[in-house]
Amino acid sequence: QKEVEQDPGPLSVPEGAIVSLNCTYSNSAFQYFMWYRQYSRKGPELLMYTYSSGNKEDGRFTAQVDKSSKYISLFIRDSQPSDSATYLCAFFSGGYNKLIFGAGTRLAVHP
Amino acid sequence: SAVISQKPSRDICQRGTSLTIQCQVDSQVTMMFWYRQQPGQSLTLIATANQGSEATYESGFVIDKFPISRPNLTFSTLTVSNMSPEDSSIYLCSVEADGGSEQYFGPGTRLTVT
Numbered sequence: 001q002k003e004v005e006q007d008p009g010p011l012s013v014p015e016g017a018i019v020s021l022n023c024t025y026s027n028s029a030f031q032y033f034m035w036y037r038q039y040s041r042k043g044p045e046l047l048m049y050t051y052s053s054g055n056k057e058d059g060r061f062t063a064q065v066d067k068s069s070k071y072i073s074l075f076i077r078d079s080q081p082s083d084s085a086t087y088l089c090a091f092f093s094g095g096y097n098k099l100i101f102g103a104g105t106r107l108a109v110h111p
Numbered sequence: 112s113a114v115i116s117q118k119p120s121r122d123i124c125q126r127g128t129s130l131t132i133q134c135q136v137d138s139q140v141t142m143m144f145w146y147r148q149q150p151g152q153s154l155t156l157i158a159t160a161n162q163g164s165e166a167t168y169e170s171g172f173v174i175d176k177f178p179i180s181r182p183n184l185t186f187s188t189l190t191v192s193n194m195s196p197e198d199s200s201i202y203l204c205s206v207e208a209d210g211g212s213e214q215y216f217g218p219g220t221r222l223t224v225t
Contacts, residue, residue, distance in 0.1 A: 032212040034212075036216075041221070042219070043115075043205075043216035043218045043219050044154070044203075045216070046112070049212075088154070098156050099154075101154045103152065
């Protein structure tokens, strides 16, 4: 079993749609949960960061963590063409002292 | 968040040669990281570089192939040695903001080995 599972997509949605991106993980030691956005030919950009179960909202973005199910999600409301990018989930534990990334999901939002 | 630059942004190199990638940060940071992102794949950590000490390499990566320097708190280099086409990848540096859990990435260096 992989430590992190993320559907690579691609995911294509119309402008204005609600997007749901998901990752599952197997390591109970993960303490911090992140979402990065990576535009083509750019480095990853930290989008959301959380350390507890529940929801965290930032504008059109909501990060959700369910530690009991080992499942995290990123929701994008009112999606825009500028949201077209690859979204990577990432996990951190103090024991490993490094980030573990998912494979990334390619999202395309078309006008 | 820190502003990170990398040089070169891209390069095409011949098999058997070496390339040194530079990473510059606009503020002092304790930990810097080097990642590889192969085409269509996610990020894989190569090594962690702390100023004043030897870099710590992840399984599958060795110092002879990927020597790293960290001369001060704002700069690091990664050398890809004796390159083969399998080394064609994007190489990214990152810095930590909060004990390693929050990391910020540079724009990457796109390397093609022919």
